[in-house]
Amino acid sequence: MNYKNLDRLQSYEQLKSLGPASIKALLNAERVASSWVEAGSSLRFNWAALPIEDKHLEVLQTLSDEAFLIDKYRALVNGAVMNTAEKRHVLHHLARGQVGDPVIVDGEDKGAFYRAELTKIESFSAQVRSGQVTGSTGKRFTTVVQIGIGGSDLGPRALYLALKGWAAHEGLATLDAHFISNVDPDDASATLSTINLEETLFVLVSKSGTTLETLTNQLFVTEAMVSAGLDPSAHIVAVTSKSSPLANSREVRQAFFIDDYIGGRYSATSAVGGVVLSIAYGFETFSALLDGAHRADLQALKPSITENAALLDALVGVYLRNVLLFPSTAILPYSQALSRFSAHLQQLDMESNGKSVNRDGEPIAYPTGPVIFGEPGTNGQHSFYQLLHQGTDIVLLQFIGFLHSQYGQDVTVEGSTSQEKLNANLVAQIVAFGRGKEDANANKRFGGNRPSSLLFAERLTPQVLGALLAHYENKVMFQGFVWNINSFDQEGVQLGKVLASSVLDGSKGDATLKAWASIFSL
């Protein structure tokens, strides 16, 4: 195994010599039926509408082998220091199951550590849900509010929203969850204006226990609780590292632990997502989500790209990004339940792979992570799809669809249910983008050959949701391996932090900074 830049691989030269296949020419019923790859946990990936054929698959497989993608994944789960810049292990897979060997760090079995936290979460969430643990006035908690930003917000929020309809359909007892993230005081104000503090449990999430936004919002809600005559310490739990000031703070009633080996954007399946989701929907639900993610992680070990959806998705993405030079990717879930899933993937992908140096810190000379954006269909169809169909740039499209809706309530209009209309639209879009349409009027012409893939499952259950999340995490990981970058640090966020403190400190003689600051009376 070795770590080479993409442009030093022979198979990359082969790949560059391959023009795209014509989706228009290839797309037929047989190809649709035969182009499935397993993503794990009954989630499947269809690549029929991607511009690839056998010769591409062969070279992509060679690239996978030449870049040792599966070996690197195995090394990662076995505890290699894959976050090279920060010299850290990368253990988010271990938070949901044992994919590789046991990982011992400083004498601690990390798998046992994550499992112990899960046990704490199981016990505490059950006590909250049963009413055994209450607020300071003895009232049962009906609401849980997560205070966290970035990975402590987007992932857990996307997963919470994704399961709301499913939980209603299952008749599950549910606590309402809200999320406060922004340092903008309007974020906390808006949330506080809709909840009953007496019945609210706050989950404060900060690995370091020093995240400015999170501590500021903690004070915001603490002051509100004191004004309401409540004892805040009965209403706050923390998710933090063992070494953080929050770990043993008297201001929180219990702390759940995370460590430095799971980055924020990969933390939804750790205690960061676990506490709030287990309180909202019960530990069993969160546990099922972990199981689904773990199954996808196992699927991602398969060396063959025709059996490993995350691997294939990653490699096709590289072909479209580095050879065909498409600058962006749209995530298009045809499920309102996934209304914030694209925002989570935007973080996951852009923060992981928006890099210009390789894992050894040397500049690289090829495109890395694309811009990621997306909104649920059919809404997007009435919005930005115009550009996707007829704009001058081509965007890689990733559709996500399910046979069944979440709530299970529906109406029939003109012979079809809403769910059927939703899926008819999804199907129609794949064909419209791929096949296009000739027209004597150029304004009504669709060039076609606009590539898309489909992730499909019968229903968005917790298991499927876990697999969906893990699919993208693993796709991003494989792409990072191909580009030979470190997908697990985020040095690009540091400079802004430093300058922001400087502004709050009077701009420290930096006249330009001061000129900007003075616009805002700072």
Add this chain to the structure above:
Amino acid sequence: MNYKNLDRLQSYEQLKSLGPASIKALLNAERVASSWVEAGSSLRFNWAALPIEDKHLEVLQTLSDEAFLIDKYRALVNGAVMNTAEKRHVLHHLARGQVGDPVIVDGEDKGAFYRAELTKIESFSAQVRSGQVTGSTGKRFTTVVQIGIGGSDLGPRALYLALKGWAAHEGLATLDAHFISNVDPDDASATLSTINLEETLFVLVSKSGTTLETLTNQLFVTEAMVSAGLDPSAHIVAVTSKSSPLANSREVRQAFFIDDYIGGRYSATSAVGGVVLSIAYGFETFSALLDGAHRADLQALKPSITENAALLDALVGVYLRNVLLFPSTAILPYSQALSRFSAHLQQLDMESNGKSVNRDGEPIAYPTGPVIFGEPGTNGQHSFYQLLHQGTDIVLLQFIGFLHSQYGQDVTVEGSTSQEKLNANLVAQIVAFGRGKEDANANKRFGGNRPSSLLFAERLTPQVLGALLAHYENKVMFQGFVWNINSFDQEGVQLGKVLASSVLDGSKGDATLKAWASIFSL
């Protein structure tokens, strides 16, 4: 005046010969202080962190003049048929004030028509808010739900959310608003699970009265009302065209009219936004928003790019898109109130200018509309900013900021308020992106020269919000003029609609379509 493709303009050749100015080299306190342009209604645009200097401004001014941008805008507001493909006038400016001559269509004064609808909205919304108009059981309406998709959803929703904190701060009586848009039945199910139907007024928005998503969701809520023993006709008003089946339907208690001359994505300042916003916040608030938009429309008439923010913003965008070849633009409001504003602009821009043919339907050979995405800061800083700072592609950044928060509630931590921290971060980002930072470690190096602009106002009032909306509408319009495209049709959405009906009709012998459909049991 004439209509030429961009690549037939002499000034475009001049522009292409100009390399970008070094933001790093130019960015100093004096430039920050002197680089302001008025956007109207006390909203101002700062271009200090854009890669342009005097020579660029001169050529951009020449381009504006050579392409007759202001003349075309004047022609548009004077009633020229600017939507060439559909042979329609473009009158969204007229919905908020008289910018040009009176426009008479088929003997009707369109300005008078829009004003008459405003009068109806003023009267009806006052009756709802006072409790004079009630639901079928005589209960006062406390909630308003807009049912519409695309332009009938994103703009009104973004504006509603933008004013919630302001209204609370002003102590304004407010009705809660919700929005149902997606044909996914889970969208309506989720909304119905949180409202009291007896106290809810629905606003059904469909120009044609035949939009599939909207009619399906109408039936969804109608069935729920019947089950709850309510008379739906007392709970639904329509916003539609005079010729639509909804115009005189017994199923709605009143209809407010729109026409074919205001496209969905430009309709937030027509009755499409007016009914729901006037009910939620009062007609005076909506009226102030119109006033702000109108002032920005007047500002956009100024021929000098140093006095016309929309014009300058548009032209710099063209330089970055067509000469520097940047593929995407991020909208980054540092205000939680603008949480869905980027989604609205994504529609506005990508649906307007994601085109490959000119206004006469002839193919063009240069890039048009970019991909638009964005989330509020500081949230985005903890998400996709990594790629913005250190990714391999450069993204044009559009910051939006305000001196004051909306709710006006705040806490002081470490000597600064949350609002100050928010703005310190905004300021820090502009400087970090522009100036970058050298470092011996390439992974901690920031290349700088990443361009950004700032739209600034003291507070996000209804007037400022109107100006902000109009700024972007006018920017998109000017860019459409530069690219010589029709920004007012959306032929790219048609093919998907046709194929979706075909799927629901058994795929009509189209084997490929049928193969996709069968995945979803269609």
